[in-house]
Amino acid sequence: MNEVENPYLPKIAILDRVVDEIKDVRTFYWHFEDQNEQLKFKNFLPGQFAQISVFGIGEFPASLPPSPTEEETFFTIRTVGSCTDAFHKMKAGEKFAVRGPYGNGFKMDSYAGKNLIFVAGGIGLIPLRSCIIYALENRQKYERIQIFYGSRTPAELMYTNDLKKWGQSAGIECYLTVDRATDGWKGNVGVVGSLFKKPNVQMAIKNSIAFVCGPPVMFRFVIKDLLEMGFNEEDIVSTLERYMKCGIGKCGHCCIGSAYVCVDGPVFTYKQIKKLGEDI
Amino acid sequence: MKARIIEKDDVLKIVDLLREKYDVIAPFLITGRDTYFDTVTDSNRKDIKLHLPNPFYPPKRYVFPHIERLMRIKSNNNNIDIIVESDVKPLAIFGIRSCDLAGIGHLDRFYLGNAYRDCYYEARRKKLFLVNMVCTEVGVDITDDCFCLCTDTGPAAKELFDLQLMDLGKVYLVVAGTQLGEEFLSNPMFKHATEKDIELRRQILSEVRKSFKDTTSWFSATVRYISRGSVLEETWEEIGRRCLECGGCTYVCPACTCFTVTDRKIGDGEIERMRIWDSCALGGFTRMAGGFNPRKAVHDRRNRRFYRKLAHYFIQRELSMACVGCGRCAAVCHGDVGMPSVVEMIRRATAKLDAK
Numbered sequence: 001m002n003e004v005e006n007p008y009l010p011k012i013a014i015l016d017r018v019v020d021e022i023k024d025v026r027t028f029y030w031h032f033e034d035q036n037e038q039l040k041f042k043n044f045l046p047g048q049f050a051q052i053s054v055f056g057i058g059e060f061p062a063s064l065p066p067s068p069t070e071e072e073t074f075f076t077i078r079t080v081g082s083c084t085d086a087f088h089k090m091k092a093g094e095k096f097a098v099r100g101p102y103g104n105g106f107k108m109d110s111y112a113g114k115n116l117i118f119v120a121g122g123i124g125l126i127p128l129r130s131c132i133i134y135a136l137e138n139r140q141k142y143e144r145i146q147i148f149y150g151s152r153t154p155a156e157l158m159y160t161n162d163l164k165k166w167g168q169s170a171g172i173e174c175y176l177t178v179d180r181a182t183d184g185w186k187g188n189v190g191v192v193g194s195l196f197k198k199p200n201v202q203m204a205i206k207n208s209i210a211f212v213c214g215p216p217v218m219f220r221f222v223i224k225d226l227l228e229m230g231f232n233e234e235d236i237v238s239t240l241e242r243y244m245k246c247g248i249g250k251c252g253h254c255c256i257g258s259a260y261v262c263v264d265g266p267v268f269t270y271k272q273i274k275k276l277g278e279d280i
Numbered sequence: 281m282k283a284r285i286i287e288k289d290d291v292l293k294i295v296d297l298l299r300e301k302y303d304v305i306a307p308f309l310i311t312g313r314d315t316y317f318d319t320v321t322d323s324n325r326k327d328i329k330l331h332l333p334n335p336f337y338p339p340k341r342y343v344f345p346h347i348e349r350l351m352r353i354k355s356n357n358n359n360i361d362i363i364v365e366s367d368v369k370p371l372a373i374f375g376i377r378s379c380d381l382a383g384i385g386h387l388d389r390f391y392l393g394n395a396y397r398d399c400y401y402e403a404r405r406k407k408l409f410l411v412n413m414v415c416t417e418v419g420v421d422i423t424d425d426c427f428c429l430c431t432d433t434g435p436a437a438k439e440l441f442d443l444q445l446m447d448l449g450k451v452y453l454v455v456a457g458t459q460l461g462e463e464f465l466s467n468p469m470f471k472h473a474t475e476k477d478i479e480l481r482r483q484i485l486s487e488v489r490k491s492f493k494d495t496t497s498w499f500s501a502t503v504r505y506i507s508r509g510s511v512l513e514e515t516w517e518e519i520g521r522r523c524l525e526c527g528g529c530t531y532v533c534p535a536c537t538c539f540t541v542t543d544r545k546i547g548d549g550e551i552e553r554m555r556i557w558d559s560c561a562l563g564g565f566t567r568m569a570g571g572f573n574p575r576k577a578v579h580d581r582r583n584r585r586f587y588r589k590l591a592h593y594f595i596q597r598e599l600s601m602a603c604v605g606c607g608r609c610a611a612v613c614h615g616d617v618g619m620p621s622v623v624e625m626i627r628r629a630t631a632k633l634d635a636k
Contacts, residue, residue, distance in 0.1 A: 055551055251558070
């Protein structure tokens with residue numbers, strides 16, 4: 001069977017180091033044992049995902065937070081179930097396995113010449129980080145880049161090093177907000193949508209693509225705000241999460257409406273999401 | 281047509297000939313409606329039955345096993361070995377019905393036809409020899425649940441078989457559908473068929489087609505209603521109310537493709553990764569880690585099942601509905617929401633709406 005490519009066969013990966021992000025969320029830097037696999041994998045697109053194997057526990061899908069333009073490969077994972085719990089217990093030097101990349105990814109090239117508006121809530125920044133870094137690496141391709149990011153508390157803001165950089169760089173507008181101000185937070189307090197109409201914010205609406213990722217409640221409200229502000233449904237893009245076993249359109253778990261999220265998604269426009277007819 | 285005939289008493293010689301090269305699967309009768317597919321051995325060979333109700337547990341499992349090992353993983357001191365073994369033997373299914381054959385055709389297009397090829401399915405499929413049996417005995421081969429006429433998959437398959445057998449009364453008519461089948465027919469036990477035999481085949485099929493139950497399945501209207509999303513929520517709710525969430529319909533379906541994957545320990549530092557048939561009827565089918573389940577209500581899950589099977593989008597993609605008219609779901613469903621009933625419920629409720 002080995003001469004035919006086996007799409008279910010994961011490739012051995014080695015964990016390099018683990019960094020705590022926020023409560024229950026860690027970033028795992030890793031590389032493939034086989035250098036060729038690493039090179040093949042590095043062709044991924046922002047918005048794609050991979051299947052991570054923790055042998056004996058199982059396999060789970062995870063977004064790819066790095067941009068393909070970055071050197072290192074890493075996952076940012078929240079503990080939510082048996083696989084992610086087991087993954088969190090892994091230490092640098094230990095082995096696991098990865099398959100992928102899978103899914104359609106964001107069509108970053110087709111957004112050239114447009115304003116990119118990133119709206120993220122909580123760990124919704126994980127898949128969007130890839131696009132943001134990619135867009136910054138290809139800065140001349142895009143018009144304005146605006147980031148709106150909110151979390152429950154200041155301690156739950158992710159990727160703080162990146163946020164600091166984005167806050168200080170010219171050519172990016174990065175706005176942060178928290179639901180509850182603690183730890184001497186001096187920034188905005190309120191949901192992500194509350195940032196859109198702040199006097200210091202000039203939101204780009206015409207010729208813009210809005211990337212929206214976050215918890216379902218946030219998603220619903222942000223969509224409502226964006227539509228009211230004049231965004232087209234096809235100019236709002238997001239990624240869907242579903243229970244998945246294979247990642248290659250066979251196991252059937254992620255099938256909604258006329259799409260298999262793993263191969264037809266996980267990136268969909270809001271117009272498509274509405275048609276699929278299931279909760280985000 | 282290079283049709284052949286074989287004497288009734290000689291038909292099991294086909295099995296003997298196949299057994300020289302293949303493990304042979306054939307249908308057996310216990311009693312009444314109780315039938316099953318099993319491997320032919322020297323001792324059960326005489327019990328093979330060609331006319332009998334189609335077994336509920338479909339022969340799909342010989343290409344897509346109910347439980348199948350994908351790989352073994354050996355760990356030792358942070359050294360991980362992934363071992364994929366292939367021990368697929370050539371297999372022949374003797375007496376597979378036209379509906380089940382169409383099911384395999386659907387699986388072919390699904391597992392091998394999209395962006396990724398399922399190598400486990402492919403390995404089995406490549407070594408499969410199919411001897412199709414045309415259903416001709418009304419009340420025995422063809423039961424009240426059968427509706428292959430409506431799905432255009434029977435009673436006589438038009439493709440996918442290596443050999444096709446049909447009972448002409450005194451003899452069996454044998455036709456080859458592939459090169460491999462053609463070669464098989466060169467054996468001297470097959471005699472050339474005459475024009476008369478062919479005419480008899482036509483007559484018998486014509487009669488058989490007339491003897492299907494009146495209340496057949498009106499797919500075209502239902503495909504249209506489902507595809508354009510005009511089925512009422514209350515119709516889905518009614519279907520959901522009747523569903524007992526047993527998953528039976530999916531396990532007997534020759535065209536269902538869903539599976540789950542699970543790891544289990546098999547020894548010291550060794551685990552195996554298995555895939556197992558899964559069912560969209562079950563509540564946990566879409567439940568994600570952390571507990572969020574985008575499909576909560578039963579009717580929502582039923583809606584998805586029938587959408588997946590009948591929506592125009594998927595028919596275009598797989599070139600067929602994911603229903604082959606075998607009637608198994610209708611026979612096993614405790615709540616009478618097998619495919620024909622659902623098609624009928626949707627057609628009636630939605631047509632009424634259309635008329636308004």
